[in-house]
Amino acid sequence: PPDHFNGELRLVAVAVTPERVGFREGKTTIRGDFVLTPTIPTHVAPGDEFVVPVGIANTIEGATQPPNVALALTLPKSLTLVGDAPAAVTLKPGDETVVNVRLKASQALGAVPITLRASSGRYAAQRRIELSVRPLQPSQTTVTVQQVARNTAITDLRAMFDERASRRLAASSSPLVALTGLHAWLGDYRYTCTEQLASQALPGLVLRSHPAFGRANGDGDLSGLFNTLRARQNGDGGFGTWTSTPDVDPLVSAYAVLVLVEARERGERVPGDLLDRANQWLAQAATDSSRNDLPGLRARAVAVYLQVRQGEAAGNALAALVEQLERDQPKAWREDLAGLLVAASYAGLQQTAAAAPLARRHRELANETPKPWSRLSAEERDVLYQRWAYGDFYDPFGAQAWRLYLIGKHFPEQRRLLTAEATARLLAAVNEQGLNSLNSALAVLALDAVGGEASAPVRFEQAWRGGTSAFGEQKDGVLAGPFRADATRLMVMPDAGKTVWVARTEAGFDRAPPQAVQDRGLEVRRDFLDESGKPTTTVE
DSSP: OOTTOOEEEEEEEEEEOSSOEEEEEEEEEEOOSEEEEEOOOSOBOTTOEEEEEEEEEEOOTTOOSOOEEEEEEEOOTTEEEOSSOOOOEEOOTTOEEEEEEEEEEOSOOEEEEEEEEEEETTEEEEEEEEEEEOOSSOOEEEEEEEEESSOEEEOOOOOBOSTTOEEEEEEESSGGGHHHHHHHHHHTOOOOSHHHHHHHHHHHHHHTSOGGGOOOGGGGOOHHHHHHHHHHBOTTSOBOSSSOOSSOOHHHHHHHHHHHHHHHHTTOOOOHHHHHHHHHHHHHHHTOOSOOSHHHHHHHHHHHHHHHHTTOOOHHHHHHHHHHHHHHOTTTGGGSHHHHHHHHHHHHTTOHHHHHHHHHHHHHHHHOOOOOGGGOOHHHHHHHHHHSOGGGTOOHHHHHHHHHHHHHHHOHHHHTTOOHHHHHHHHHHHHTTOOOHHHHHHHHHHHHHHOOOOOOOEEEEEEETTEEEEEOEEETTEEEEEOOTTEEEEEEEEOTTOOEEEEEEEEEOBSSOOSSOOOTTOOOOOOOBOTTSOBOSOOO
16 A cells, blocks of 8 residues: 555455355555655646645554654755755654644656655654645747848847746748748647637648648648537538537638638548538528628628639529628728639639629728837727627738738739738738637648748758857758757858748746736736635734
8 A cells, every 4th residue: 555544444355266255355554653644736836835734643552651753855956955854753643743844846847756754763754745846827839930031130039937938939031931830839839619620730730741841730631620620510511619519600600611622622631521511501601691780791701702712603692792791891891801712713604704803902001001000109009909899700910811811812912912011911910920720720721822932042050058059950942940948149140141930839827927927918816715705904
């Protein structure tokens, strides 16, 4: 039994032959000279000081005199004793007392073993426990993407614990290098609604065509996604957000179909029954005129576009959609995603004259350079909050990703007129940490559609206290590699006259908490209540 066990142990032996079965049962009492009962926190943070109360009971059999009992601790390097060692205590047979031990945690993370030993002469008892040392900050994955045209130093490196940390720098002439960061960010995503699961699957699909930029978790295996979608598919073929429900969010359900279509076009074996039933729902959604607001019509435009993309004769559904857009949203629809989806549907039906002006306008919008979010006033931000309804799965970053994706896929003549600033704008939200699962997955599709050829006319160098070294490995037009945990500066050195895209990905637990409150509009309040249910500020 373990060293902390005290009590009755039951032993059973069973013997079997072809003729009979026999068994024998016995009991024995296991009891140490002392019973140790420590109480430890569930976890502590690096640098914490905490008290461990250790209960010591004298269970020496046949003892008549109270012995002096000494408590000794064996601590790893990651824990230190604060103050003097605990003094010996005098315990009568059958008595119990508590000895408080004060400890301090170092910066090492993980399970920390503590061995307690109570002894008095030839009598002794031992107990081993483990304490979890965890960081104050949650694990975060941050992605930074920038264009570099001359020797550039990167010094704002995160100070992270070594445990579960990863640090990687990649560079290429193609903005597809950002896939490495988006892949890592989505690969660490922990939430499981239908949109989030579908978004998480896209990097694996896209990276099959660009292996130099990284590999996704599971190498793009979508069997788990297919099983989940099948479980959430209702009788009409639509997908519930969390479970199979009669009413589905039209945008979420249509987006799930988009991911299935992308998977099939990229060589994945999509279950036929799953997609067939989804297309039955899609046909209904494409002609559903019950909503006349812009988000509802936008979702309907996605449904029409997916019908056209799969070769369905959806001309009547497209005409009815445009008629309702003109009637209910005459001023807004052309510059909304709905307008570009209509253009892509026209292109799929070979109606190039109708598609051209809409595609041209969205290329102009993609090339515009709006004022950075960090420079907007509070009033300007309020206006944008009202314009971009995040609850309807639509935001500026996502809108730019949709534009580059659809223009790059369906309008090659407009794609050639896209500027480098259009891609930079796409990736601006990455640097401002404005990612969510949908817009980051759409960015993966957008980069795939407009990425271009890759080369790596660049060198990396890292500096730390005591030395410098080159790092990174060139392969298929990408220079990439991990950098040291103690690096204080990274140098990106492109060849003369060359411009490269640089993606830095850092994942792990930060050593220091942020200097200012990180509320972002949210506040958590805790009240400690007394026996009468009123808030109190003191506790005995």
